Amino acid sequence: MMQELQGYLRLDRFPHMWCPGCGNGIVLGCLLRAIKKLELDQDRTVIVGGIGCSSRAVGYLDFNTLHTTHGRALAFATGIKLARPELHVIVITGDGDATAIGGNHFIHAARRNIDLTVVLFNNNIYGMTGGQYSPLTPGGKKATTAPYGTIEHNFDVAELARSAGATYVGRSTTYHSNLLANLIAAGIENKGFSLVEAITACPTAYGRRNKMRSGAEMLLWQKENAVHVKKTERMAPAELAGKIVIGELHKREAPEYTAMYEQLIAEAGRETGGGSVTPLKGR
Amino acid sequence: MGKSMELRLSGTGGQGLILAGIIIADAAIRDGKNSVQSQSYGPEARGGASRAEVIISDEEIDYPRVAHPNVLLVMSQEAYDKFAADLDRGGVMIIDSTYVQERPGIDGAVYTLPISSTAREQVGREMVANVVALGAMVRITGVVSRRALADALLARIPRGTEELNLKALETGWQLAEKVLH
Amino acid sequence: MSQVIEMARLMQGNEAVAEGALAAGVRFFAGYPITPSTEIAEIMADRLPRLGGKFIQMEDEIAGLAAVIGASLAGLKALTATSGPGFSLMQENLGFAAMAEVPCVIVNVQRSGPSTGMPTSPAQGDVMQARWGTHGDHPVIVLSPSSVREAYDLTVRAVNLAEKYRVPVILLMDEVVGHLREKVVLPARGEVETVDRPSPKVPPGEYVPFRPEDNLVPPMANFGEGYRYHVTGLAHDEKGTPTNNPALAEQLLLRLHDKINMHLDDILLDDAKFLEDAEIVVLAYGSTARPARRAVKEARGRGIKAGLYRPLTLWPFPAKKVRELAEQAHSIIVPEMNLGQYRLEVERVVRDRARVSGVNRVHGELIEPEEITAAILEVV
Numbered sequence: 148m149m150q151e152l153q154g155y156l157r158l159d160r161f162p163h164m165w166c167p168g169c170g171n172g173i174v175l176g177c178l179l180r181a182i183k184k185l186e187l188d189q190d191r192t193v194i195v196g197g198i199g200c201s202s203r204a205v206g207y208l209d210f211n212t213l214h215t216t217h218g219r220a221l222a223f224a225t226g227i228k229l230a231r232p233e234l235h236v237i238v239i240t241g242d243g244d245a246t247a248i249g250g251n252h253f254i255h256a257a258r259r260n261i262d263l264t265v266v267l268f269n270n271n272i273y274g275m276t277g278g279q280y281s282p283l284t285p286g287g288k289k290a291t292t293a294p295y296g297t298i299e300h301n302f303d304v305a306e307l308a309r310s311a312g313a314t315y316v317g318r319s320t321t322y323h324s325n326l327l328a329n330l331i332a333a334g335i336e337n338k339g340f341s342l343v344e345a346i347t348a349c350p351t352a353y354g355r356r357n358k359m360r361s362g363a364e365m366l367l368w369q370k371e372n373a374v375h376v377k378k379t380e381r382m383a384p385a386e387l388a389g390k391i392v393i394g395e396l397h398k399r400e401a402p403e404y405t406a407m408y409e410q411l412i413a414e415a416g417r418e419t420g421g422g423s424v425t426p427l428k429g430r
Numbered sequence: 431m432g433k434s435m436e437l438r439l440s441g442t443g444g445q446g447l448i449l450a451g452i453i454i455a456d457a458a459i460r461d462g463k464n465s466v467q468s469q470s471y472g473p474e475a476r477g478g479a480s481r482a483e484v485i486i487s488d489e490e491i492d493y494p495r496v497a498h499p500n501v502l503l504v505m506s507q508e509a510y511d512k513f514a515a516d517l518d519r520g521g522v523m524i525i526d527s528t529y530v531q532e533r534p535g536i537d538g539a540v541y542t543l544p545i546s547s548t549a550r551e552q553v554g555r556e557m558v559a560n561v562v563a564l565g566a567m568v569r570i571t572g573v574v575s576r577r578a579l580a581d582a583l584l585a586r587i588p589r590g591t592e593e594l595n596l597k598a599l600e601t602g603w604q605l606a607e608k609v610l611h
Numbered sequence: 612m613s614q615v616i617e618m619a620r621l622m623q624g625n626e627a628v629a630e631g632a633l634a635a636g637v638r639f640f641a642g643y644p645i646t647p648s649t650e651i652a653e654i655m656a657d658r659l660p661r662l663g664g665k666f667i668q669m670e671d672e673i674a675g676l677a678a679v680i681g682a683s684l685a686g687l688k689a690l691t692a693t694s695g696p697g698f699s700l701m702q703e704n705l706g707f708a709a710m711a712e713v714p715c716v717i718v719n720v721q722r723s724g725p726s727t728g729m730p731t732s733p734a735q736g737d738v739m740q741a742r743w744g745t746h747g748d749h750p751v752i753v754l755s756p757s758s759v760r761e762a763y764d765l766t767v768r769a770v771n772l773a774e775k776y777r778v779p780v781i782l783l784m785d786e787v788v789g790h791l792r793e794k795v796v797l798p799a800r801g802e803v804e805t806v807d808r809p810s811p812k813v814p815p816g817e818y819v820p821f822r823p824e825d826n827l828v829p830p831m832a833n834f835g836e837g838y839r840y841h842v843t844g845l846a847h848d849e850k851g852t853p854t855n856n857p858a859l860a861e862q863l864l865l866r867l868h869d870k871i872n873m874h875l876d877d878i879l880l881d882d883a884k885f886l887e888d889a890e891i892v893v894l895a896y897g898s899t900a901r902p903a904r905r906a907v908k909e910a911r912g913r914g915i916k917a918g919l920y921r922p923l924t925l926w927p928f929p930a931k932k933v934r935e936l937a938e939q940a941h942s943i944i945v946p947e948m949n950l951g952q953y954r955l956e957v958e959r960v961v962r963d964r965a966r967v968s969g970v971n972r973v974h975g976e977l978i979e980p981e982e983i984t985a986a987i988l989e990v991v
Contacts, residue, residue, distance in 0.1 A: 157841075160852060190837045195681075206841055206853060211834040213684065214843035214853075215677065216707050222674035226681025226689070227834060229665050230639055234685070234835045252677075255670040408665060415660040452792060456621040459794045465621065467792040470976075492905035493980050494791055494898075 152179045155189070157209050164203055166274075168354075168362025170321035170347030174268050175204050177324050177345070178237070181332035192235040195224040197244035200275045200349075201268030204239050218249030221256040224263050232405035235335065236262070242269045242283035246302050250282070257311035260339040261404035266331055267304060267342060270349035278352030289356040305344055309397045314339035316397035320346040320369035323393055330395065339403045346373075346391055434487040435573050436496040439563075440513050441505030441526070443480040446560035449586065450503075451482025453564060456582035457574040458486040466494045479508050486573055501571050503563055504530055505545065524567050526559070541570055543605050549598060558598035565602025570610065576603070622795045624762045624788040625692075628718055629654035631766030632690050634803045637716070638664035639689035641678035643671050643697055646730045647786040648720035651692035672697035676704040680713045684842060686833030688770055692718035695737055696727065699744070705779050706745035707844045709867065712777040712821070712829065714808055716769045719781060720789040721897075723975040732975030733786035735897055735948040739955075741781050742926045748864060750871040752780045752878055753926035756788055757900040760795045765923060771806035772878060776870055777828055783925060785948065787898035787977050811838060821863075822849040827870035871927060880923040881932065885911055889918025891987055892940040894933070894957060896922055899946050899978055906983035917987050925953070930960045937964035942990040946970035946983050966990060 156179075165171050182192070192210045196202030198217035205212040211234075215223045220238050228236045245253050245267050256263060272290060273279040280290035280297045283304060287296045305316045315337035317330030327345055334341030348354060348365035359365045369391070376394035379387060437454060439447040448469050455467035465486045483496040498518040504510045505526040514536050517523050521538045528546035543566055549559035561583065568579050580599060587595050622630070629651050632640075640655040656666045665682070669675040672693050679689040693701060698719045708715050721737050723729035737744075741753045752772050756762040762784060769780040809830040811818050820840040823829045829849075832838030845853035846860035854860060871878065885907055886892070895903035900921045910917035920936055922929050936943060943965050945954040954969045961967050970986045972978050 189839060191835055193685075193834050206843065209839055211839055212841045213681070213834075214841065214845065216703050216844060219673060219677045219704065222669060222677035223681040225667065225669070225674070226639070226641060226678030226683075227685045228681075229667055229678070230682035230685035230687045230689075231835050251670050252674055255674070408660070412660045412663055416663065418661070452621065455792055459619050459621050464794050466794075467621070468787070468790065491793070492908070493902045493977075494787065494793070495977055495979075497979070 152176065152183060155179045155182065155209055157207055160207050163207055165200060166351040168348065168350040168365070169200070170270065170349070170362065170365070171201050171204065171268055173321040173324055174201070174266065174327065174345040174347050175207075177328040178239070178266055178331055180328040181335060184328070184332050185335055187235050187335070191233065192237065193224070193227050194237045194239060195220045195227070196239045197241070197249060198275075199241035199244045199273070200270070201241040201347075202239055202244060218244050218247070219252060220244065221249060221252040221263065221265070225256060225259075225261055228261055228263055229405055229408065232262070232409065236264070237335065238263055238265045240265060240267050241274075242267065242271060242304070243273045243281040246282040246304055246307070254307065254311040257308050257313040257340045257342070259404040260312055260314055260401050262338050262340070264331070264334045264337075264341045265343065266334075267344045268347050269304070269344050270347045270353060272349050272353035274349045274352045278356065288353075290353070305342065305396050308340075308342040312340065312401070313342050313397070314399050314401050315341035317342070317395050318344040318346070318391070319393045320373050320391060321348060322366045322369040323373060326393060333395065337398070338406070339401060433489060434485060434491075435501065436499050436518070437484040437486070437501040437503070437573065438481055438496050438499040438513060438516070439484070439503045440479065440481040440509035441503075441529075442508070445480065445505055446557070447480050447503075447505065448482045450560040450564050451484050453579070453582045453586055454574060455484045455486070456586060457578040458484075460578035460581055461575050463488055464491050466491050468494050470495070479506065479512065481509070481513070501567065501573060503567055505559070505563065507531065522571055524563070524570065526563065541566070541606070541609055543609065545602070545605070548601060548605055552601050553594065553598045555594065558594060561595050561598035562602035562605065565599040566606040567602075569603045569606035619794050619796050621792050622759050623650065623790060623792045624756070624759045624784065625650035625720065625790065626654060627759045627763040627795065628692065628766045628782065628784070629658065630797065631763040632716070632770065633658060633662065634763075634800065634805075635688065635767040635770035636805050636807075637688045637690045637770055638662065639679065639682035639687040640665070640691065641667045641669050641682070641689070642675040642691040642693060643669055645672075645694045645697045647722055647789050648692045648694045648718065650789075651718060651720075672700040673703060676701045676708070676715070676717065679715050680704060680708050680711075683713050683715050684834050686835070688714070688774065690716040690718065690770065692720065694720050694722045694730075695724045698737055698740065702740075702744040706747060706749065708779040709745070709749035709751065710844050711842050712831070712867070713779070713842070714773040714777050714831075715779050716766070716773050717779060717781050718766070719783050721783065721785040723973070729975045731786065733898060733948060733977060734973065734975065735785055735899065736952070736973070737783065738925065738947070738949060738952040741783050748868070750778070750868050751926055752776070752778060752871065752924065753783050754780065754880070754923055755783045755896045755925050756923070757897055757921065758788065759791060759793045761923070762788055763795065763797060767803055767805070768880070771804070774808045775806045775828070776874065777808065777831055778871065783897070785897045791898075815839065819849050820851045821847065823866060823870065827866055827873060875927060878924055878927065879929050879932075881929060882921040882923060884919040886918035886920060888916055890916040890940050891942045891944065891990055892918050892920050892936050893944045893946065893983060893987070894920045894922070894936070895946050896925055896953065899948060902978050902980040903946055903983050905980040906987060909980065909984050910987045915987060915991055928956050928960070933957055933960045934964070937961040940965055942966045942968065944968050944970065944983065944986045944990070946978050946986070948972055948978060
């Protein structure tokens with residue numbers, strides 16, 4: 148990790164728990180570079196994680212950090228953001244956490260367009276529990292619970308977020324890390340629900356069952372299969388099969404939830420001469 | 431009136447009986463008494479039947495349910511068939527003749543009044559049949575004071591409907607007046 | 612100086628919960644609609660924004676409690692309300708709040724179960740779920756009101772206890788009390804005692820987030836105020852760092868228990884009637900205490916030395932008091948709208964010091980006074 152980012156880390160919590168070849172450290176580095184670029188105040192930034200390998204990242208970060216229950220990170224984050232809209236709230240989640248057990252929270256947070264930035268570490272597998280298939284495991288790929296290859300269809304989580312109401316959606320890979328950092332920064336800057344899907348490698352639980360034995364091999368796979376969204380306009384659907392479309396996939400303007408709630412407070416207060424609320428300051 | 435009065439207001443969902451029960455309970459408090467109001471949704475709610483219960487007392491009210499009402503308002507045939515037999519001996523039953531046609535014999539004082547049709551024809555809106563019933567019931571039983579009843583009514587109806595509701599209350603009062611004299 | 616006008620009002624139990632919550636300083640509500648608790652959400656949706664507070668209807672009860680915990684961490688007093696099916700869904704994050712020591716209040720207006728049961732009918736079937744519904748061992752505080760005024764008072768108390776001890780507190784109501792309207796005189800705003808969470812007395816650099824003070828409660832910093840720390844549902848050390856160290860994990864769980872057990876005098880609350888010379892004690896809580904009180908009065912009228920003991924704090928269990936009652940009385944009768952959940956605990960504590968019996972109904976109706984009277988006559 149670059150020297151300039153060390154101030155964002157709880158160095159006493161290292162070494163981290165991730166396996167050799169895991170891409171999570173690269174995604175985390177991209178997140179921190181985005182935070183650095185935007186000069187976010189650590190005291191005014193909350194990072195919330197769910198359960199899984201990626202969500203463990205929050206414990207290593209020197210911010211206000213919350214490691215929640217499986218799939219619920221967005222619901223906890225919604226409470227934090229609504230209670231204190233002035234805070235930056237970033238959610239770190241994985242493919243199983245966000246789209247299986249947390250799928251309902253995911254679509255509803257997107258629907259509300261609440262100002263949360265979700266960095267979804269997509270390694271296509273449940274890594275922490277040893278390699279079970281997730282809703283983002285591509286059809287035919289093997290997992291411990293899909294020893295013959297999964298017969299389920301996978302979500303396109305970017306498309307899911309867009310149709311649910313997200314106002315910013317981007318995707319990149321750990322190979323395209325500069326792009327990833329830039330997308331995360333743009334997601335944080337967007338006043339509304341932002342999803343940045345980070346394609347990351349899990350050689351231990353996914354790669355070795357699917358003919359990609361090392362992290363390096365998986366990075367090469369990312370390099371060879373990613374297509375920037377700008378190039379896709381000139382490509383036929385058949386050419387895009389099996390490709391990862393990266394870049395800024397979706398952006399639109401829409402009212403943000405907590406801003407609308409502040410407006411609602413102002414209107415309700417005018418009706419009744421109400422007041423404002425200050426968070427607790429202790430006894 | 432004894433130290434405790436137990437009322438049951440029964441009829442069909444949509445007749446406003448729960449609101450009527452709330453208004454009576456509210457009026458009792460304005461009279462300086464204790465009151466509780468509850469609605470039982472039991473299985474009977476499925477048949478569209480609705481009932482509100484009110485207990486008015488000078489003392490603390492322990493058990494909030496009504497088993498044998500001293501005052502029973504009946505505004506549908508189904509409610510009559512179900513509850514008429516529960517009436518306390520010596521109790522008062524007020525029947526809306528608009529909707530209750532068959533009335534097997536019951537002990538006690540029974541007042542049969544065309545509540546809903548009067549609301550429709552004289553007040554102009556059947557929607558206020560519950561308030562017509564309240565006027566008649568309070569005139570007959572005196573469970574709460576008329577002043578408290580009017581105050582409670584005005585406190586719990588939508589703004590802009592005061593005139594309509596006060597007219598309904600007066601109409602109910604007069605309806606009872608006619609049968610009492 | 613504002614004049615204090617005591618005014619009697621007709622108020623519904625659920626409404627009293629909302630009023631109590633607002634008076635206690637609750638400024639955040641997240642929940643999901645469910646009969647028979649929905650009025651609480653409806654009132655909070657109307658009132659909170661006028662006070663600058665926040666209301667949000669979440670996608671389910673799991674999310675409701677999650678958002679409440681998030682808001683509490685961000686510094687707002689927070690509450691949610693639900694009924695049985697939703698309470699079941701909340702267990703996951705109830706355990707989280709206990710483990711991470713996040714103050715919050717969960718109101719459960721009990722209805723008939725199991726499963727969807729009879730949504731509009733009362734029951735008291737969640738007594739054990741309130742105590743043992745989550746996985747793992749942790750203490751809870753559970754309060755149960757019998758009247759509309761008590762619903763108000765115990766909501767205030769629930770918020771205060773949650774803040775003081777950094778625990779989730781459950782207000783265990785039932786449909787009867789939730790929907791009952793009765794006369795109440797509420798205290799004036801200034802007369803309501805409110806308690807705020809203990810805040811750190813040291814600067815951020817010296818803050819150890821889960822290091823308790825002498826009362827075993829660690830001071831709590833709110834997110835966004837300069838104290839950066841880590842909150843997790845994993846077993847953790849005093850710094851909040853996840854740990855698999857058996858000694859540290861056990862130390863944490865024992866402290867979570869001890870911080871409640873060492874304050875029983877403050878937490879336990881009860882009420883009694885005719886108990887001084889009682890030989891037969893009716894032990895009742897929630898709406899069932901109302902027919903119980905009438906039955907006890909009726910028994911006294913017949914010259915039977917019956918008394919009523921009413922725990923307002925259901926959990927922790929008032930073991931010392933119940934043991935005393937067992938020494939004094941020959942019989943204890945526990946009427947409940949379940950098949951004997953609280954009676955199990957009474958029996959466990961009483962052992963063979965007194966005869967313990969129940970009046971148990973699960974038909975979705977409030978138990979009638981006559982049923983309790985019959986149980987009293989049986990043991991005279």
